[in-house]
Amino acid sequence: xxxxxxxxxxxxxxxxxxxxxxxxxxxxxxxxxxxxxxxxxxxxxxxxxxxxxxxxxxxxxxxxxxxxxxxxxxxxxxxxxxxxxxxxxxxxxxxxxxxxxxxxxxxxxxxxxxxxxxxxxxxxxxxxxxxxxxxxxxxxxxxxxxxxxxxxxxxxxxxxxxxxxxxxxxxxxxxxxxxxxxxxxxxxxxxxxxxxxxxxxxxxxxxxxxxxxxxxxxxxxxxxxxxxxxxxxxxxxxxxxxxxxxxxxxxxxxxxxxxxxxxxxxxxxxxxxxxxxxxxxxxxxxxxxxxxxxxxxxxxxxxxxxxxxxxxxxxxxxxxxxxxxxxxxxxxxxx
Numbered sequence: 425x426x427x428x429x430x431x432x433x434x435x436x437x438x439x440x441x442x443x444x445x446x447x448x449x450x451x452x453x454x455x456x457x458x459x460x461x462x463x464x465x466x467x468x469x470x471x472x473x474x475x476x477x478x479x480x481x482x483x484x485x486x487x488x489x490x491x492x493x494x495x496x497x498x499x500x501x502x503x504x505x506x507x508x509x510x511x512x513x514x515x516x517x518x519x520x521x522x523x524x525x526x527x528x529x530x531x532x533x534x535x536x537x538x539x540x541x542x543x544x545x546x547x548x549x550x551x552x553x554x555x556x557x558x559x560x561x562x563x564x565x566x567x568x569x570x571x572x573x574x575x576x577x578x579x580x581x582x583x584x585x586x587x588x589x590x591x592x593x594x595x596x597x598x599x600x601x602x603x604x605x606x607x608x609x610x611x612x613x614x615x616x617x618x619x620x621x622x623x624x625x626x627x628x629x630x631x632x633x634x635x636x637x638x639x640x641x642x643x644x645x646x647x648x649x650x651x652x653x654x655x656x657x658x659x660x661x662x663x664x665x666x667x668x669x670x671x672x673x674x675x676x677x678x679x680x681x682x683x684x685x686x687x688x689x690x691x692x693x694x695x696x697x698x699x700x701x702x703x704x705x706x707x708x709x710x711x712x713x714x715x716x717x718x719x720x721x722x723x724x725x726x727x728x729x730x731x732x733x734x735x736x737x738x739x740x741x742x743x744x745x746x747x748x749x750x751x752x753x754x755x756x757x758x759x
Contacts, residue, residue: 477626485717532689537600552694554689555689555701555704560726561686561687566650573656576658593621595622607684628646712729
């Protein structure tokens with residue numbers, strides 16, 4: 425039996441109904457489709473936040489990397505120094521931003537120390553996405569000319585004869601400099617007085633003036649003053665003498681098993697897309713491998729070197745584990 429059609433029906437009606445159905449379906453799906461493709465990375469200026477003062481051993485490599493990274497990314501990379509609280513202000517600043525690769529941290533061993541040193545630092549290591557190491561460095565046991573000692577042995581004799589008369593500098597309470605100085609006190613049987621500072625540049629100026637006497641400093645920060653005969657570097661914490669300071673003995677030569685190193689890396693907030701992390705790691709590894717960067721770092725007594733994100737994660741966790749025992753031993757944990 426033939427179906428009766430409505431009196432208003434025409435052959436074109438089916439086509440109109442079909443088109444309307446397709447349009448309705450498209451509109452129904454529209455909310456789940458993106459309005460446009462995501463902007464390519466980077467889409468704006470990239471910040472590289474440094475938790476310590478301009479001109480210091482963390483700032484110098486950060487500015488070199490930022491300059492070269494600008495060229496590779498095709499977007500400006502600016503260094504911002506946000507000092508205070510042993511680097512924690514910078515870490516919190518970066519972690520408060522969107523995890524899209526536009527806010528990076530010049531991360532250091534301080535992040536690993538701070539999560540153990542403070543009961544509530546405001547972040548955990550898992551909140552950081554490691555990108556790459558950029559250098560490792562050793563420390564120089566640096567002495568002001570105000571102290572009448574020209575060798576490590578003479579310094580120990582003076583410190584033992586004058587308990588607490590020698591002051592030592594730290595960058596904030598509970599810093600790596602404080603942990604290392606406390607460890608050295610215990611090993612050598614001496615007692616010094618702590619003086620906290622906000623930045624390494626302040627420490628150096630006060631050491632030159634004799635207002636503070638002893639500083640366990642990254643060699644990059646003090647070797648220029650040693651070479652200018654303005655400060656004394658009694659020993660280094662490397663396994664053997666440094667190539668750029670062969671006249672300075674390693675502490676191991678003095679019978680002290682005291683090999684310590686710090687490190688610098690680039691980190692992003694956790695949740696940063698893996699393609700962004702991978703792109704940054706590739707570019708940073710290329711920068712670290714350049715002769716110009718190697719010369720800059722090696723002249724300061726440090727060791728240039730990049731890593732995978734996974735390798736940097738292992739270094740961060742190992743650093744945290746290494747300092748935890750000393751922090752407990754010296755009762756250094758703080759609120």
